[in-house]
Amino acid sequence: MSNKLNHSMSLAKPDVQDISTKQKIALATGLVGLLILILAFFNVNFPNRAVFLTLALSLITAGTVVYSRDAYLTKLEGIKNDGVWFKSISSRGAMGWALGVFLTAFYIVLYFYAELLGAGQGANGTNTGLIALFDPLSNLLSGRDASQWFVYGTLYTVAIAAFGYKFILKYRHNKYQQIRTVSVIFFQLGFAYLIPEFMHVMNSDLPYYDLKSVWPLNYYLFQDYHLNQFLSAGNIGTTLIIFGIVSTLVITPILTYKYGKRWYCSWVCGCGGLAETAGDSFRQLSSKKMSSWKLERWLIHAVLVFSVIMTVGVVSSFLKGGWVDGVFVEGNYWLSNEAFLTSVGLFLTVIFAGVMIFKRSELGKDALYGAIGYALVILSLFVVYFTGTNEEIFFVNSGTLKSAYGFYIGSIFSGVIGTGFYPILGNRSWCRFGCPMAAILGFQQRMLSKFRITTNGGQCISCGNCSNSCEMGIDVRHYAQKGENIVRSSCVGCGVCSAVCPRGVLKLENDSMDGRINPTEVLLGNDVNLMDLLNQK
Amino acid sequence: MEHIVIIGNGISGVTVARHIRKNSDKKITIVSAETDHFFSRTALMYIYMGHMKYEHTKPYEDYFWKKNRIELKRGYVKTVETKSKTLHFEEGDTLQYDKLVIATGSKPNKFGWPGQDLEGAQGLYSKQDLDNLERNAPNNKVCKRAVIVGGGLIGIELAEMLNSRNIPVTFLVRENSFWNGVLPEGESAMINRHIQNHHIDLRLGFNLKEIKADENGRVKSIVITETGEEIDCNVVGLTAGVSPNISFIKESEIETNRGVLVNRHLETNIKDVYAIGDCAEQRDSGIGQRRPIEAVWYTGRMMGETLAQTICDNKTEYKPGHWFNSAKFLDIEYQTYGWVFAKPRENEAHFHWKHEDDTKCITVCYDTTNNKFLGINTFGIRMRHEVFDKWLTEARDIDYVINNLPEANFDPEFYKHFEKDILSAYNNNLQTA
Numbered sequence: 001m002s003n004k005l006n007h008s009m010s011l012a013k014p015d016v017q018d019i020s021t022k023q024k025i026a027l028a029t030g031l032v033g034l035l036i037l038i039l040a041f042f043n044v045n046f047p048n049r050a051v052f053l054t055l056a057l058s059l060i061t062a063g064t065v066v067y068s069r070d071a072y073l074t075k076l077e078g079i080k081n082d083g084v085w086f087k088s089i090s091s092r093g094a095m096g097w098a099l100g101v102f103l104t105a106f107y108i109v110l111y112f113y114a115e116l117l118g119a120g121q122g123a124n125g126t127n128t129g130l131i132a133l134f135d136p137l138s139n140l141l142s143g144r145d146a147s148q149w150f151v152y153g154t155l156y157t158v159a160i161a162a163f164g165y166k167f168i169l170k171y172r173h174n175k176y177q178q179i180r181t182v183s184v185i186f187f188q189l190g191f192a193y194l195i196p197e198f199m200h201v202m203n204s205d206l207p208y209y210d211l212k213s214v215w216p217l218n219y220y221l222f223q224d225y226h227l228n229q230f231l232s233a234g235n236i237g238t239t240l241i242i243f244g245i246v247s248t249l250v251i252t253p254i255l256t257y258k259y260g261k262r263w264y265c266s267w268v269c270g271c272g273g274l275a276e277t278a279g280d281s282f283r284q285l286s287s288k289k290m291s292s293w294k295l296e297r298w299l300i301h302a303v304l305v306f307s308v309i310m311t312v313g314v315v316s317s318f319l320k321g322g323w324v325d326g327v328f329v330e331g332n333y334w335l336s337n338e339a340f341l342t343s344v345g346l347f348l349t350v351i352f353a354g355v356m357i358f359k360r361s362e363l364g365k366d367a368l369y370g371a372i373g374y375a376l377v378i379l380s381l382f383v384v385y386f387t388g389t390n391e392e393i394f395f396v397n398s399g400t401l402k403s404a405y406g407f408y409i410g411s412i413f414s415g416v417i418g419t420g421f422y423p424i425l426g427n428r429s430w431c432r433f434g435c436p437m438a439a440i441l442g443f444q445q446r447m448l449s450k451f452r453i454t455t456n457g458g459q460c461i462s463c464g465n466c467s468n469s470c471e472m473g474i475d476v477r478h479y480a481q482k483g484e485n486i487v488r489s490s491c492v493g494c495g496v497c498s499a500v501c502p503r504g505v506l507k508l509e510n511d512s513m514d515g516r517i518n519p520t521e522v523l524l525g526n527d528v529n530l531m532d533l534l535n536q537k
Numbered sequence: 538m539e540h541i542v543i544i545g546n547g548i549s550g551v552t553v554a555r556h557i558r559k560n561s562d563k564k565i566t567i568v569s570a571e572t573d574h575f576f577s578r579t580a581l582m583y584i585y586m587g588h589m590k591y592e593h594t595k596p597y598e599d600y601f602w603k604k605n606r607i608e609l610k611r612g613y614v615k616t617v618e619t620k621s622k623t624l625h626f627e628e629g630d631t632l633q634y635d636k637l638v639i640a641t642g643s644k645p646n647k648f649g650w651p652g653q654d655l656e657g658a659q660g661l662y663s664k665q666d667l668d669n670l671e672r673n674a675p676n677n678k679v680c681k682r683a684v685i686v687g688g689g690l691i692g693i694e695l696a697e698m699l700n701s702r703n704i705p706v707t708f709l710v711r712e713n714s715f716w717n718g719v720l721p722e723g724e725s726a727m728i729n730r731h732i733q734n735h736h737i738d739l740r741l742g743f744n745l746k747e748i749k750a751d752e753n754g755r756v757k758s759i760v761i762t763e764t765g766e767e768i769d770c771n772v773v774g775l776t777a778g779v780s781p782n783i784s785f786i787k788e789s790e791i792e793t794n795r796g797v798l799v800n801r802h803l804e805t806n807i808k809d810v811y812a813i814g815d816c817a818e819q820r821d822s823g824i825g826q827r828r829p830i831e832a833v834w835y836t837g838r839m840m841g842e843t844l845a846q847t848i849c850d851n852k853t854e855y856k857p858g859h860w861f862n863s864a865k866f867l868d869i870e871y872q873t874y875g876w877v878f879a880k881p882r883e884n885e886a887h888f889h890w891k892h893e894d895d896t897k898c899i900t901v902c903y904d905t906t907n908n909k910f911l912g913i914n915t916f917g918i919r920m921r922h923e924v925f926d927k928w929l930t931e932a933r934d935i936d937y938v939i940n941n942l943p944e945a946n947f948d949p950e951f952y953k954h955f956e957k958d959i960l961s962a963y964n965n966n967l968q969t970a
């Protein structure tokens with residue numbers, strides 16, 4: 001046995017892949033930046049916050065930039081995966097676990113103990129600690145003090161930009177990787193970070209709305225407080241609601257049909273953006289086991305069903321009406337509750353029937369699970385209608401239900417496990433196991449999309465680089481070595497499998513739906529008659 | 538129930554087993570001395586470089602074999618007794634078969650160099666070789682320099698591996714340009730430069746005279762035949778090709794030459810005994826322009842696919858289609874479709890195009906009597922297997938191929954395309970020719 005395999009668990013420095021002096025300096029620079037933030041967290045009062053904040057963020061960015069340049073630009077262009085399974089941080093070694101614990105702790109504080117970050121802890125509700133450090137920037141952008149979400153958003157954006165730069169250098173021979181990384185940086189910086197701040201400046205009644213965050217990823221979009229805020233913001237609010245609906249029902253299906261779910265998951269989405277940039281070093285950690293795939297399918301579809309039912313319930317109760325100054329006011333919108341529930345039911349029935357009629361053969365055993373899911377949703381529509389009262393959905397206080405949903409999906413799953421566990425479960429465990437948006441897009445990608453990863457005839461040598469690099473845990477090799485195209489609902493189209501393949505076997509492309517899924521018995525290159533004989537069967 | 542025993546759990550043995558299972562209910566046993574489970578030999582380098590762990594190189598999860606009722610036996614077959622249909626293992630036990638498939642692969646060549654069996658002198662073929670390398674060259678403190686002897690596909694992989702751990706490498710190549718027995722001049726020269734750009738000390742036109750030992754019987758240095766120069770090193774990689782791993786059948790009644798001799802149905806001279814993969818040698822001559830022994834992954838797989846049919850009572854001849862292959866030279870990917878020989882043969886000519894960045898080029902071989910397209914080598918540009926396979930079958934001419942190259946492009950989206958450059962170079966060529 002190779003004695004290399006267990007090294008990463010030891011605290012001792014792995015004996016290969018020493019980093020250069022320049023990289024050490026860069027690392028130290030970044031850590032000093034981080035240290036400023038940590039000191040602020042421990043309530044060290046910095047004299048001139050604007051200066052120190054700038055310093056902290058610049059040092060972190062500069063450290064990452066210098067490190068990346070030295071790591072990649074000193075070598076020829078090509079695949080840069082040397083030692084990823086030796087380095088403690090990227091192979092679930094001690095460093096990896098330490099980072100995981102640190103990130104998880106950060107998320108727990110962020111979601112549940114924001115006061116520790118200093119939110120509103122000062123005199124007259126002003127901020128202290130880490131959040132106060134970010135006040136100058138927040139004031140600059142939107143004229144209000146920072147919140148923990150502003151701190152988080154800023155760090156998130158800096159991480160995507162700095163590690164995005166690193167990723168671009170790592171793949172400097174690969175245009176696809178570079179362009180999509182520029183794209184995620186752009187959407188994060190513009191749509192998730194700056195535009196909502198400016199929207200607030202323009203109209204302070206508007207709730208935070210990241211235009212690129214589409215329902216059901218944006219699970220609170222249709223919650224009553226949110227809808228109320230929108231409606232009270234006048235025309236622009238209404239327009240935004242309409243935009244939200246259109247982006248789910250029209251824009252998303254069209255783009256997914258043309259390009260697959262990658263247009264969102266690895267070009268636009270913020271969760272995906274962080275995974276692809278800051279999370280890139282952990283992509284190999286996702287489990288490729290068949291058992292993980294099974295778990296994934298149960299979990300993600302359960303989350304989807306849950307989020308559909310939740311949203312319907314919430315909208316339904318909103319349409320019924322709400323309490324104003326202790327008096328219940330019947331809802332009086334152009335859409336009645338009955339009409340809403342009926343149209344949701346009809347819509348789902350049309351989709352379900354369409355799939356069953358046209359795609360039955362591709363579904364196999366999954367058809368049964370699909371039917372169960374469908375029945376569950378329809379049933380719940382009735383339950384919502386007959387049992388939903390003004391304050392209860394499914395006999396449970398609607399407020400409790402909503403916060404439970406936000407809690408489990410929004411914080412535990414996407415934050416704590418999704419990002420906190422990057423160094424343990426890989427960089428896309430949220431996208432893979434928990435994101436309802438990924439479930440919908442994936443379903444369409446599998447059923448109705450031009451996207452596929454084409455396998456290049458018989459060229460695969462089963463080396464496994466592709467599967468190893470797949471952050472979604474897809475066993476790409478399983479298909480490639482059979483000469484079969486990869487058409488999987490979970491594929492986010494990151495293109496890394498194609499990049500790392502040493503034999504040029506994989507190509508992400510959009511082409512006609514015919515022959516997209518091409519199971520073969522005998523691969524290209526063998527006896528033509530034999531191929532015909534066996535592959536026709 | 539008929540018992541099929543397969544010696545060798547490489548790509549050819551495993552492919553035949555899988556396909557027999559698909560088509561029948563026969564009892565199947567795979568024997569191997571190397572590892573418990575099938576792993577991808579082609580990925581050995583990535584384990585040493587830390588891209589993957591050993592477990593990632595296994596194409597099937599461990600439960601696969603039981604689920605498909607393929608029995609695995611670890612053991613080294615010492616002799617084969619064809620009369621009683623019995624295998625004798627080194628460990629002393631025996632195994633009966635009804636049909637036997639020999640799929641024992643290759644072993645590294647050693648040409649009787651003095652010192653070739655010293656500690657630190659090793660080939661790169663098996664999992665054990667990889668483990669040895671991990672011991673002999675864990676880092677550049679234990680291994681201050683390595684010398685690689687033999688400039689082929691495995692030699693350059695070994696160079697890349699050692700390079701990834703910052704171990705200085707001297708690469709002794711007998712030919713005066715890298716792999717120029719196979720690659721045309723322009724390509725081979727480009728790869729020479731690429732190797733040097735990676736700071737590998739490439740020595741062209743040099744042979745190994747001997748390997749010297751230190752007082753502990755470990756490799757200390759090597760001596761070059763031509764110059765007598767002595768180079769200090771701790772590891773010597775012997776990568777001067779491979780040959781069939783069949784010494785254990787030499788005593789049996791199975792007929793062998795360099796490999797196990799088989800006919801077009803992959804049958805040996807003994808009934809119910811077959812051979813496939815690296816260890817098989819075509820009895821009459823190679824098929825078409827192929828060599829009698831084809832030591833590549835793809836042909837092992839294709840022989841497995843074919844033989845499974847024969848064993849499952851659908852007697853099928855091994856008829857590989859158009860030749861194709863691929864490799865990667867450090868950062869430059871290489872693919873080939875059809876035949877391009879190092880030097881154009883009679884009535885053949887090459888059209889060569891190289892990009893100015895010196896990492897991309899193609900060579901197209903065609904028949905000068907009728908312009909028929911015969912094959913293409915492509916470096917740094919991915920091409921579609923399916924398209925070239927079709928063009929070869931349709932016997933397209935070179936004009937057609939060059940004009941339709943965009944159809945064959947397989948590079949990732951947004952990559953720069955070079956078909957226009959290639960076309961104009963081709964047209965210029967025609968005018969000057």
Ligand SMILES: Cc1cc2nc3c(=O)[nH]c(=O)nc-3n(C[C@H](O)[C@H](O)[C@H](O)COP(=O)(O)OP(=O)(O)OC[C@H]3O[C@@H](n4cnc5c(N)ncnc54)[C@H](O)[C@@H]3O)c2cc1C
Nearest residue numbers: 545547548549569570571613614641642814815832833834
């Ligand atoms: C480092 C490296 C890189 C390569 N890269 C490529 C590439 O990129 N593309 C390509 O086309 N080809 C490549 N090859 C060649 C390719 O791997 C071989 O052609 C292929 O693996 C041969 O498969 P096989 O099934 O015939 O034999 P093998 O894979 O060699 O399997 C034979 C098995 O039989 C076992 N065995 C032998 N004798 C006995 C016995 N007496 N008892 C029990 N077990 C026995 C051996 O231990 C071995 O496990 C590469 C080879 C190496 C070493």
Ligand code: SF4
Nearest residue numbers: 470491492494495497
């Ligand atoms: S299959 Fe390839 S493109 Fe799809 S998610 Fe996995 S690595 Fe990315």
Ligand code: SF4
Nearest residue numbers: 460461463464466501
């Ligand atoms: S598709 Fe490429 S990376 Fe994946 S196993 Fe095959 S050769 Fe290796």
